[in-house]
Amino acid sequence: MTADYKVHGDIAVITLNNPPVNGLGYATRVALTDGLSKANDDAAVKAIVITGAGKAFSGGADIKEFGSPKALQEPNLHSVILMVENSSKPVIAAIHTVCMGGGLELSLGCHYRIAAPGCSVALPEVKLGLLPGAGGTQRLPRALGVEPALNMIVSGEPVKSEMLAMLPGQQLFNKMAASSESLLQEALAYASEVADVRPLPLVRNLPCKHPQGDAYFQFARNMVGGMSKNFPAPLKCVDAVEAAAKKKFDDGLLTERDLFINLMWTPESRALRHIFMAQRAASKIPDVPADTPTREIKSIAVIGAGTMGGGISMNFLNAGIAVKMLEMKQDALDRGIATIRKNYEAQVKKGKLKQDKYEQRMSLLSTTLSYDDLKDADMVIEAVFEEIGVKEAVFKELDRVMKPGAILASNTSTLDVNKIASFTQRPQDVVGMHFFSPANVMKLLEVIRGEKTAKDVLATVMALAKKIKKTAVVSGVCDGFIGNRMIEQYGRQGGFLLDEGCTPAQVDKAVEKFGFAMGPFRMGDLAGNDIGWAIRKRRYLEKPDMKYSKTADLLCEKGRYGQKTGAGWYDYVAGKRDAIPNAEVVKMIEDHRASLGITPRKISDEEIVQRLVYSLVNEAAHILEEGIASKASDIDMVYLMGYGFPIWRGGPMNYADEVGLFNVVQAMHRFAKNPLDDAKFWQPAPLLAKLAAEGKTFN
Numbered sequence: 043m044t045a046d047y048k049v050h051g052d053i054a055v056i057t058l059n060n061p062p063v064n065g066l067g068y069a070t071r072v073a074l075t076d077g078l079s080k081a082n083d084d085a086a087v088k089a090i091v092i093t094g095a096g097k098a099f100s101g102g103a104d105i106k107e108f109g110s111p112k113a114l115q116e117p118n119l120h121s122v123i124l125m126v127e128n129s130s131k132p133v134i135a136a137i138h139t140v141c142m143g144g145g146l147e148l149s150l151g152c153h154y155r156i157a158a159p160g161c162s163v164a165l166p167e168v169k170l171g172l173l174p175g176a177g178g179t180q181r182l183p184r185a186l187g188v189e190p191a192l193n194m195i196v197s198g199e200p201v202k203s204e205m206l207a208m209l210p211g212q213q214l215f216n217k218m219a220a221s222s223e224s225l226l227q228e229a230l231a232y233a234s235e236v237a238d239v240r241p242l243p244l245v246r247n248l249p250c251k252h253p254q255g256d257a258y259f260q261f262a263r264n265m266v267g268g269m270s271k272n273f274p275a276p277l278k279c280v281d282a283v284e285a286a287a288k289k290k291f292d293d294g295l296l297t298e299r300d301l302f303i304n305l306m307w308t309p310e311s312r313a314l315r316h317i318f319m320a321q322r323a324a325s326k327i328p329d330v331p332a333d334t335p336t337r338e339i340k341s342i343a344v345i346g347a348g349t350m351g352g353g354i355s356m357n358f359l360n361a362g363i364a365v366k367m368l369e370m371k372q373d374a375l376d377r378g379i380a381t382i383r384k385n386y387e388a389q390v391k392k393g394k395l396k397q398d399k400y401e402q403r404m405s406l407l408s409t410t411l412s413y414d415d416l417k418d419a420d421m422v423i424e425a426v427f428e429e430i431g432v433k434e435a436v437f438k439e440l441d442r443v444m445k446p447g448a449i450l451a452s453n454t455s456t457l458d459v460n461k462i463a464s465f466t467q468r469p470q471d472v473v474g475m476h477f478f479s480p481a482n483v484m485k486l487l488e489v490i491r492g493e494k495t496a497k498d499v500l501a502t503v504m505a506l507a508k509k510i511k512k513t514a515v516v517s518g519v520c521d522g523f524i525g526n527r528m529i530e531q532y533g534r535q536g537g538f539l540l541d542e543g544c545t546p547a548q549v550d551k552a553v554e555k556f557g558f559a560m561g562p563f564r565m566g567d568l569a570g571n572d573i574g575w576a577i578r579k580r581r582y583l584e585k586p587d588m589k590y591s592k593t594a595d596l597l598c599e600k601g602r603y604g605q606k607t608g609a610g611w612y613d614y615v616a617g618k619r620d621a622i623p624n625a626e627v628v629k630m631i632e633d634h635r636a637s638l639g640i641t642p643r644k645i646s647d648e649e650i651v652q653r654l655v656y657s658l659v660n661e662a663a664h665i666l667e668e669g670i671a672s673k674a675s676d677i678d679m680v681y682l683m684g685y686g687f688p689i690w691r692g693g694p695m696n697y698a699d700e701v702g703l704f705n706v707v708q709a710m711h712r713f714a715k716n717p718l719d720d721a722k723f724w725q726p727a728p729l730l731a732k733l734a735a736e737g738k739t740f741n
């Protein structure tokens with residue numbers, strides 16, 4: 043049973059009871075319609091109150107039914123709402139805490155609505171590339187007014203009930219309760235008050251018009267179209283609300299239905315729904331049950347106050363967790379603190395952070411030069427130079443001073459976490475926490491699971507990631523982990539494209555048109571070309587037969603490290619981030635090409651994008667096969683959150699699924715025939731080849 047039924051005097055109360063947010067899944071819908079029938083059949087009942095147990099009226103559709111036929115199984119939400127409307131006795135929605143999506147649509151079918159203050163009210167379907175499909179686009183404009191309703195439907199953002207109640211002429215809430223606690227009592231009283239009023243009022247009968255008519259919808263289209271370039275749903279929301287304003291109610295409902303079904307089939311909506319599920323799935327580790335106990339983390343030590351150490355510390359200060367930073371020298375600590383202050387002060391200046399909050403955060407920060415001062419910390423995160431010898435010295439010290447049970451994390455981006463763990467007597471407490479730069483901004487955290495990392499350490503780190511608002515994805519140990527291991531192949535393809543005839547600007551433009559925030563060369567300039575240079579020196583020394591373009595090395599030999607030196611693949615003017623193509627760099631590429639005896643050819647944008655994106659996909663398939671990532675959707679999350687992969691394409695694996703793995707493999711076979719490319723790399727990973735042959739997908 044997912045709704046409770048109880049009669050108070052002559053009022054029946056149906057309480058949705060499907061934790062955590064009373065999702066309107068099949069069983070809940072059945073229980074709700076059963077309750078409605080019972081109340082209508084009971085002569086002693088004069089009115090019906092629908093409310094929600096626990097922390098929501100209703101959060102809407104049950105995500106477990108997403109995209110499954112169960113969501114449409116009768117009684118579907120439409121039928122439930124129709125049944126509410128047709129009840130011979132008044133139905134009053136008693137709304138509190140959360141009233142979203144289908145929950146709000148259900149309440150709009152009720153004859154009356156009473157709301158508690160502080161309730162988050164939203165129609166968030168647009169965030170999944172959809173629009174409200176159970177009458178929301180037709181009823182909300184009638185209840186609230188066209189303009190505020192359209193704003194809510196197009197943005198999907200929650201608005202507080204008391205704000206909505208203040209809108210002039212609104213009929214969304216007939217009454218506001220004093221509080222969530224008194225809501226039920228007030229709803230019962232209100233139900234008694236309206237029990238005998240006939241005819242029963244219906245939102246569908248309210249007028250719906252915008253005083254400016256067509257001109258308003260034209261304006262709305264211009265605004266919404268400009269802001270939602272790659273997403274079709276927001277403009278369709280405008281169409282649906284326009285139908286509410288111009289058509290008869292039932293015709294408007296049909297328009298909404300058509301628009302909803304069409305959106306359901308768009309790749310953009312599939313991508314957004316995939317991301318929604320992927321985000322939830324990322325925190326689940328197959329062999330670490332959800333009830334694994336976690337260790338208490340009240341204070342953190344950070345070793346190294348450089349670029350990463352400072353950013354990492356800010357995450358915890360923001361979450362109210364005390365941080366102690368350790369450095370070798372006082373001036374390094376001073377510099378680190380000054381950078382943190384500068385970052386916070388910029389936020390204060392922009393009005394994003396209150397002065398007292400800033401001071402409160404800084405008061406949680408302390409520094410030291412001595413390891414012995416770290417003995418009380420619950421966890422330590424190391425962010426020192428990327429050299430195994432330095433890491434060894436640091437971890438030996440940490441092993442000496444940290445209290446038993448403390449978690450020892452490393453922010454290494456390339457080094458072997460198992461080796462780092464072996465420097466201690468407690469490898470079970472060692473884990474990798476790979477933050478991305480700038481660490482206080484970037485949402486991605488790769489959690490590196492060592493061979494011996496304990497399950498409760500993993501569970502603790504995943505919970506902590508949530509607390510500091512990161513999307514954490516677990517990766518096994520390998521060079522580059524998930525993200526950087528894939529990006530290496532992408533970078534190699536970028537180099538080959540230069541050798542074969544492209545300019546950096548051409549490659550970047552093609553990739554940016556595909557939707558990446560930045561092409562590979564602009565990204566290199568931002569991250570610092572010297573970082574990749576150092577990695578190549580180390581890596582290709584170990585793999586002398588690895589084929590790669592030398593152009594990036596030549597660039598670094600000229601000292602063109604990127605934005606930090608004012609020159610990289612492009613030129614930069616101080617204080618600006620615009621990439622200005624540089625003739626000397628183009629000449630350098632041409633000379634190098636000539637020295638290899640290559641005649642340049644014109645390469646299409648399509649080939650550029652395919653080679654770059656499929657290189658990610660092929661490497662990812664190896665990563666999946668080796669168990670470095672436990673699911674394809676984790677790889678998508680890494681690329682969406684950490685590497686600027688276009689959201690509406692849902693990540694590289696989802697994109698490959700959309701293209702069709704058979705087609706992806708065919709393209710790889712074509713690329714393998716290019717003598718200037720790396721034929722060995724383009725052998726499809728066995729997992730990819732198998733899925734393609736079986737007509738299957740990654741996700």
Ligand SMILES: NC(=O)c1ccc[n+]([C@@H]2O[C@H](COP(=O)([O-])OP(=O)(O)OC[C@H]3O[C@@H](n4cnc5c(N)ncnc54)[C@H](O)[C@@H]3O)[C@@H](O)[C@H]2O)c1
Nearest residue numbers: 346347348349350369370374425426427428453454455479
């Ligand atoms: N910069 C990035 O984009 C990035 C991204 C992810 C991970 N990382 C990793 O983070 C780590 C730090 O990188 P960074 O960019 O912050 O480097 P950085 O050079 O900016 O900072 C390193 C800091 O560590 C300090 N340090 C060095 N040895 C120390 C020791 N023995 N004890 C205490 N402090 C010591 C240095 O004084 C310096 O302030 C590296 O492992 C790097 O691979 C960097």
